[in-house]
Amino acid sequence: xxxxxxxxxIIKVMKKEAQKSIDKTxxxxxxxxxxxxxxxxxxxxxEKIKSSIVNLIKNDIVLTPPPPHISADMSFSVFEVxxxxxxxxxxxxxxxxxxxxxxxxxxxSKLIESAETAGPYVNLFLNxxxxxxxxxxxTAKLKEKYGxxxxxxxxxxxxxxxGPNIAKPxxxxxxxxxxxxxxLANIYEATGYSVIKDNHLGDWGTQFGKLVYxxxxxxxxxxxxxxxxxxxxxxxxKFHEEAEKNPEIEDKAREIFQKMEEGDKKxxxxxxxxxxISIAEFKKTYERLGIKFDTYLGESYFAGEAxxxxxxxxxxxxxxxxxxxxxxxVELGGLxxxxxxxxxxxxxxxxxxxxxxxxxTATFKLAEILYVVGDExxxxxxxxxxxxxxxxxxxxxxxxxxSFGLVLSGGEKMSTRxxxxxxxxxxxxxxxxxxKEILRQKNKDLGEKEIEEISEIVGLGAVIYNxxxxxxxxxxxxxxxxxxxxxxxxxxxxxxxxxxxxxxxxKCPECQGETLTLTTFEKDSEFALAKKMMFFxxxxxxxxxxxxxxxxxxxxxxxxxxxxxxxxxVSIIGTEDRELRLSRIMLIKSVATVIKNGLxxxxxxxxxxx
Numbered sequence: 001x002x003x004x005x006x007x008x009x010i011i012k013v014m015k016k017e018a019q020k021s022i023d024k025t026x027x028x029x030x031x032x033x034x035x036x037x038x039x040x041x042x043x044x045x046x047e048k049i050k051s052s053i054v055n056l057i058k059n060d061i062v063l064t065p066p067p068p069h070i071s072a073d074m075s076f077s078v079f080e081v082x083x084x085x086x087x088x089x090x091x092x093x094x095x096x097x098x099x100x101x102x103x104x105x106x107x108x109s110k111l112i113e114s115a116e117t118a119g120p121y122v123n124l125f126l127n128x129x130x131x132x133x134x135x136x137x138x139t140a141k142l143k144e145k146y147g148x149x150x151x152x153x154x155x156x157x158x159x160x161x162x163g164p165n166i167a168k169p170x171x172x173x174x175x176x177x178x179x180x181x182x183x184l185a186n187i188y189e190a191t192g193y194s195v196i197k198d199n200h201l202g203d204w205g206t207q208f209g210k211l212v213y214x215x216x217x218x219x220x221x222x223x224x225x226x227x228x229x230x231x232x233x234x235x236x237x238k239f240h241e242e243a244e245k246n247p248e249i250e251d252k253a254r255e256i257f258q259k260m261e262e263g264d265k266k267x268x269x270x271x272x273x274x275x276x277i278s279i280a281e282f283k284k285t286y287e288r289l290g291i292k293f294d295t296y297l298g299e300s301y302f303a304g305e306a307x308x309x310x311x312x313x314x315x316x317x318x319x320x321x322x323x324x325x326x327x328x329x330v331e332l333g334g335l336x337x338x339x340x341x342x343x344x345x346x347x348x349x350x351x352x353x354x355x356x357x358x359x360x361t362a363t364f365k366l367a368e369i370l371y372v373v374g375d376e377x378x379x380x381x382x383x384x385x386x387x388x389x390x391x392x393x394x395x396x397x398x399x400x401x402x403s404f405g406l407v408l409s410g411g412e413k414m415s416t417r418x419x420x421x422x423x424x425x426x427x428x429x430x431x432x433x434x435x436k437e438i439l440r441q442k443n444k445d446l447g448e449k450e451i452e453e454i455s456e457i458v459g460l461g462a463v464i465y466n467x468x469x470x471x472x473x474x475x476x477x478x479x480x481x482x483x484x485x486x487x488x489x490x491x492x493x494x495x496x497x498x499x500x501x502x503x504x505x506x507k508c509p510e511c512q513g514e515t516l517t518l519t520t521f522e523k524d525s526e527f528a529l530a531k532k533m534m535f536f537x538x539x540x541x542x543x544x545x546x547x548x549x550x551x552x553x554x555x556x557x558x559x560x561x562x563x564x565x566x567x568x569x570v571s572i573i574g575t576e577d578r579e580l581r582l583s584r585i586m587l588i589k590s591v592a593t594v595i596k597n598g599l600x601x602x603x604x605x606x607x608x609x610x
Contacts (some may be wrong), residue, residue, distance in 0.1 A: 009283040022363065025196055025294040029156055029364065032194040038150030039142065046534040047135045049074070049111050057096045057101055061529040065433040065531070072116065072123030073531060089120035097122050123574050128527055130403055133519045135530040136583070139590035140515065147536045147597050153192040156358055159185050161372035165202035166278035167211055167232040169423040170285055172407045179464045179603060180404055180472050181372035182291050183549040186601045191373040191544045196364060200356065201298035203275050205349065209257025211274065212267055213249065214239040228277040261346055285424060289460065290603060302355035306347035309354045310340050318390050332386045336379070353384050359394045366397040370547070375473070402547050405475035432459030434480055442486070443610065454607045458492050461604040465491030468602050488557065494595055497560040499610040501592040508573050511585050519583040526587060532559050533594050540601065549602055558600045564589050
């Protein structure tokens with residue numbers, strides 16, 4: 001009975017709004033799949049080089065920069081192919097190099113001058129002038145689209161990220177899910193995917209029985225109206241403090257939640273109020289971070305479907321019911337057993353997740369579903385996916401848990417119950433204030449209004465980039481000196497490099513004028529920059545393939561280091577030869593484009609000056 005009552009209430013209160021966002025998302029995806037204009041990978045210089053080799057040797061390759069002690073421009077390994085073909089790697093490399101050199105008088109002569117071997121590696125020497133010019137002109141032409149491709153055209157991915165609990169501030173623990181998920185959404189879109197961004201709110205469960213109890217006992221309506229999230233969170237903390245002294249209030253909280261599941265309208269109206277307040281507050285933070293979600297359905301939307309899932313699993317004899325307690329348990333090979341329903345009849349997180357997964361695959365034609373959730377939930381997702389496969393929910397889509405490490409405070413995991421959770425808004429505030437201090441020291445010419453605007457970009461960038469610059473599997477902590485270091489390893493280092501290029505361009509009368517049809521270079525550092533930029537589309541594809549935004553951060557830092565080496569070596573505006581000067585101007589414009597595009601994928605903005 002409670003399922004029907006609850007479901008009726010949810011449909012009445014939430015269905016219309018939820019359906020609107022679902023319909024809007026479906027229309028957008030359908031339109032994108034039909035009309036989205038994508039750049040073919042074949043247009044990129046590095047892909048032209050790769051394709052010409054693959055067409056010749058009939059084996060796939062991965063082009064990489066050679067190690068510093070090798071004088072070649074690019075290289076590739078045949079080791080894996082040789083292993084697959086059961087051939088000697090060294091011999092296969094020699095055959096590949098011979099085949100490439102044998103075709104130099106034909107189509108490949110435009111881009112490759114020669115090939116040599118070193119064990120299982122083939123080292124390529126490029127037609128530097130041709131390759132340099134193509135790389136610079138292509139970046140200049142594509143501008144903000146440089147790096148994008150249609151490699152995954154026609155595919156749809158749903159990314160589940162952020163997912164804070166309502167009635168609590170977004171803590172830095174949810175920062176990781178939020179920024180990793182958004183970066184992956186950007187990266188996936190850059191490779192041709194159409195992406196559904198879903199914020200699966202934690203808005204149902206026994207904790208809301210605790211919150212309602214606390215609100216009824218100690219809530220102050222005036223204080224909640226003034227600062228809703230802060231006050232609701234303090235009530236939740238107070239509940240746990242009181243529960244340590246008076247454990248029976250835990251039972252009262254469970255009773256309240258059971259009444260909510262049974263459809264008690266007064267309690268549910270109170271919960272709806274908490275939910276609306278929370279989403280409104282969350283959106284303020286997301287807007288500041290430049291994030292916009294397609295849907296905010298949350299666990300509650302699917303709670304009324306949980307019993308159907310359980311019944312389906314019972315009918316298929318995948319789960320079993322304990323006749324003495326009514327609890328529903330699951331045993332799947334190789335995994336610890338787990339419950340779908342408790343003895344008191346209330347549903348569990350995994351049951352609602354199953355209903356969510358079923359809904360997603362039935363509503364959208366998905367190639368992938370990514371769950372950007374902390375590593376501590378690894379077992380939960382293994383169990384979820386195993387049961388979903390057994391029920392036939394993900395036959396046509398690949399579901400994957402994108403795990404990440406903890407955010408630590410003083411070397412320990414943060415906790416809402418203990419009151420040690422750092423709020424994301426507070427963290428951003430600290431970062432922006434510290435950015436203001438540094439900007440005032442670094443640039444005395446900046447006015448207060450400019451400092452306000454730039455410090456917002458730099459402060460937010462520092463927080464986001466500190467997370468994304470390292471592998472997501474690692475735990476992170478906050479070191480302000482490193483996060484705001486102008487010398488390297490930070491967002492502000494890349495932002496400062498971008499601003500430095502803008503500063504050069506503003507001092508140059510020719511910079512906004514003529515665009516060359518052929519560029520030239522003089523120094524090795526110039527070609528090194530152009531060569532590095534050629535790899536950008538491949539780096540994006542690798543970041544998408546491995547679900548690793550840090551690959552883009554690593555690449556951008558290496559590019560910035562190459563630029564700063566070049567900048568210290570030559571006078572750009574002071575170059576006497578006009579053609580070389582214009583070529584150098586186009587080169588640094590291209591570097592700025594790639595830095596801006598790469599940071600944009602990570603969710604970091606680039607100020608015009610710092």
